[in-house]
Amino acid sequence: xKKRWTYRLLAVLAAMTLFAAACGSDEAAVGTGDCDTVDSVxxxxxxxxxxxxxxxxxxxxxGIYEKYCLDVTIREGGVDIVPxxxxxxxxxxxxxxxxxxxxxxxEEGMNIVNVAQVFQRSGxxxxxxxxxxxxxxxxxxxxxxGNWGWGNEFELLAGSRKAGLDPSSDYELVQxxxxxxxxxxGEIDAAQAMIYNEYAQMLEATNPATGKLYTEDDxxxxxxxxxxxxxxxxxxxxxxxxxxxxxxxxITERFVAGSLEGWMFxxxxxxxxxxxxxxxxxxxxxxxxxWQMNEINGLIWPSPDGVGVMDSDLWAQTxxxxxxxxxxxxxxxxxxxxxxxxxxxxELLKNRGMDTTGKNWxxxxxxxxxxxx
Amino acid sequence: xxxxxxxxxxxxxxxxxxxLLVAIWEGYKWMGGATNGxxxxxxxxxxxxxxxxxxxxxxxxxxxxxxxxxxxxxxLPLSVFLIKKAWFTLQEAAIGFALGLTIGTGLAVLxxxxxxxxxxxxxxxNVSQTVPLIALAPIIVTWGRQQNLPDLLSISLIATYxxxxxxxxxxxxxxxxxxxxxxxxxxSYAAPWRTELVKLRLPAARAYLFPALKIAATLxxxxxxxxxxxxxxxxxxxxxxxxxxxRYAVFPERLYASVIGAAVxxxxxxxxxxxxxxxxxxxxxxxxxEVVR
Numbered sequence: 001x002k003k004r005w006t007y008r009l010l011a012v013l014a015a016m017t018l019f020a021a022a023c024g025s026d027e028a029a030v031g032t033g034d035c036d037t038v039d040s041v042x043x044x045x046x047x048x049x050x051x052x053x054x055x056x057x058x059x060x061x062x063g064i065y066e067k068y069c070l071d072v073t074i075r076e077g078g079v080d081i082v083p084x085x086x087x088x089x090x091x092x093x094x095x096x097x098x099x100x101x102x103x104x105x106x107e108e109g110m111n112i113v114n115v116a117q118v119f120q121r122s123g124x125x126x127x128x129x130x131x132x133x134x135x136x137x138x139x140x141x142x143x144x145x146g147n148w149g150w151g152n153e154f155e156l157l158a159g160s161r162k163a164g165l166d167p168s169s170d171y172e173l174v175q176x177x178x179x180x181x182x183x184x185x186g187e188i189d190a191a192q193a194m195i196y197n198e199y200a201q202m203l204e205a206t207n208p209a210t211g212k213l214y215t216e217d218d219x220x221x222x223x224x225x226x227x228x229x230x231x232x233x234x235x236x237x238x239x240x241x242x243x244x245x246x247x248x249x250x251i252t253e254r255f256v257a258g259s260l261e262g263w264m265f266x267x268x269x270x271x272x273x274x275x276x277x278x279x280x281x282x283x284x285x286x287x288x289x290x291w292q293m294n295e296i297n298g299l300i301w302p303s304p305d306g307v308g309v310m311d312s313d314l315w316a317q318t319x320x321x322x323x324x325x326x327x328x329x330x331x332x333x334x335x336x337x338x339x340x341x342x343x344x345x346x347e348l349l350k351n352r353g354m355d356t357t358g359k360n361w362x363x364x365x366x367x368x369x370x371x372x373x
Numbered sequence: 374x375x376x377x378x379x380x381x382x383x384x385x386x387x388x389x390x391x392x393l394l395v396a397i398w399e400g401y402k403w404m405g406g407a408t409n410g411x412x413x414x415x416x417x418x419x420x421x422x423x424x425x426x427x428x429x430x431x432x433x434x435x436x437x438x439x440x441x442x443x444x445x446x447x448x449l450p451l452s453v454f455l456i457k458k459a460w461f462t463l464q465e466a467a468i469g470f471a472l473g474l475t476i477g478t479g480l481a482v483l484x485x486x487x488x489x490x491x492x493x494x495x496x497x498x499n500v501s502q503t504v505p506l507i508a509l510a511p512i513i514v515t516w517g518r519q520q521n522l523p524d525l526l527s528i529s530l531i532a533t534y535x536x537x538x539x540x541x542x543x544x545x546x547x548x549x550x551x552x553x554x555x556x557x558x559x560x561s562y563a564a565p566w567r568t569e570l571v572k573l574r575l576p577a578a579r580a581y582l583f584p585a586l587k588i589a590a591t592l593x594x595x596x597x598x599x600x601x602x603x604x605x606x607x608x609x610x611x612x613x614x615x616x617x618x619x620r621y622a623v624f625p626e627r628l629y630a631s632v633i634g635a636a637v638x639x640x641x642x643x644x645x646x647x648x649x650x651x652x653x654x655x656x657x658x659x660x661x662x663e664v665v666r
Contacts, residue, residue, distance in 0.1 A: 078605025283616035
């Protein structure tokens with residue numbers, strides 16, 4: 001039923017595009033920089049400037065949004081900034097947010113819609129020392145397990161439950177700060193880490209025993225993508241109420257296409273994107289950002305259905321974990337995400353001969369320096 | 374001659390106190406290293422761990438100030454970077470301070486003029502300070518963005534929220550401070566309320582106002598930094614502190630350096646207000662006495 005609704009919308013959209021093209025309007029020239037007017041829009045990020053958001057910065061700095069007749073202002077996140085809330089209040093036009101957090105906001109009454117699922121995988125890991133014997137979720141039994149809380153713990157809770165552990169009694173959950181000191185100092189047995197940030201921080205720290213940096217061989221990693229409790233993360237969200245407005249819907253389509261083209265640029269020019277991120281004032285070091293860019297690319301590529309298009313299995317898995325962990329009271333309605341915009345963008349980019357799936361993308365070799373410098 | 378000696382004494386005091394601070398820091402650190410983290414001759418643990426991560430050497434923190442870092446397209450020493458950031462924070466704090474001063478004294482005059490206003494407003498002014506900033510920041514920034522105000526102004530408003538309170542309360546006390554005899558004298562001259570305010574009450578309020586202004590000035594810096602951290606703007610010391618807090622595990626010296634930067638900025642604005650106090654209060658002390666006595 002849902003599928004058919006989507007197809008119908010797509011058909012209407014395709015027809016409209018054809019009609020517009022036949023009329024010789026500027027609709028046919030989307031993404032070519034042939035602009036009658038330029039629309040100013042703002043994008044709220046979840047956190048400060050870093051390679052996690054490189055695609056958007058690249059789309060600004062490389063003039064990609066400009067080609068889509070957009071003037072995009074990027075708003076960095078802060079400690080008290082909730083992107084969905086900024087979006088729903090009308091303070092910004094688009095927001096980047098993790099899927100479960102945004103769905104909670106939607107359940108609370110914010111009319112926000114996932115218009116492009118940029119990250120196709122979860123970047124959350126549970127990291128411990130290689131000699132601790134923690135290699136899979138069941139090994140967490142009886143351990144001190146760090147997590148950040150604030151909704152970042154659900155993959156861990158669901159993953160350990162899947163392994164037959166009761167999070168309330170079989171191990172001890174410890175509130176962890178946003179650095180890796182607790183694991184480095186041995187205060188906890190396993191720490192939560194994003195593969196593109198905190199995990200790299202471990203590898204930028206010096207092992208006092210050897211005087212050299214820790215290596216991946218020193219660490220043991222539980223990857224929730226492998227366990228099967230991964231939840232979708234960075235996606236572009238739009239204001240659901242305004243999507244009914246034709247001009248905002250049109251802007252959304254162009255914004256999604258421009259953003260996805262930005263991510264494709266960062267896939268093919270990761271070194272340039274690291275430079276762009278650093279130019280935009282990241283306080284994190286160059287090698288750290290290079291690592292982050294590489295790993296972020298790994299979360300996006302390959303995108304088998306086309307970049308930004310929702311993987312329906314992972315969407316179902318995210319909702320499954322959300323409801324079983326009682327993050328969501330009930331599964332969201334079908335309006336919570338729309339593949340129309342991303343599919344239209346993929347079509348547009350494909351027609352220009354660009355690679356929208358990145359199936360041949362390979363990681364680059366990144367050498368981390370002490371402190372990520 | 375006298376002035377030179379005074380300046381020398383001030384510089385010497387500052388230097389000695391910095392030296393003492395460093396000596397205590399390094400002494401404690403050395404002791405912790407020697408006793409393996411306990412008080413000497415006991416097995417009582419020290420309150421703070423003394424390893425290089427928790428307490429980097431003072432020399433390393435100072436040395437980090439000359440370390441070159443990247444700031445966008447530029448490379449510059451950390452100290453210059455922090456000064457640049459402090460300049461932004463100072464602007465936000467200054468706007469916040471100016472607004473807080475205006476609103477605070479405005480409220481005080483209002484409460485002085487109408488008793489009803491005092492009874493009605495004062496409890497709310499007190500209550501206002503129990504609202505945690507963490508709740509206030511998103512409200513202010515969301516509102517500000519809806520009005521298309523720059524984030525810098527939203528941050529200033531957070532600073533204003535902290536600063537207007539001590540100003541309002543102290544100014545009210547100051548304005549109410551003249552003796553009844555003096556007020557009655559003014560009334561006996563049939564002086565209008567405005568004259569009474571300008572000639573008697575405002576001069577008398579200065580002695581109460583300046584201590585409050587010193588608190589307000591440092592609070593405005595705190596407010597600006599808290600605002601920067603919660604709102605998330607590229608500029609300012611708050612952002613530097615946030616970034617280095619995230620990287621504490623690898624660069625503890627930088628976090629300490631940025632916190633010291635914030636402390637220096639706080640001291641600087643405190644000094645500026647003290648300077649203003651000297652100019653305004655001491656210089657016209659005679660005039661005040663003439664009016665009050």
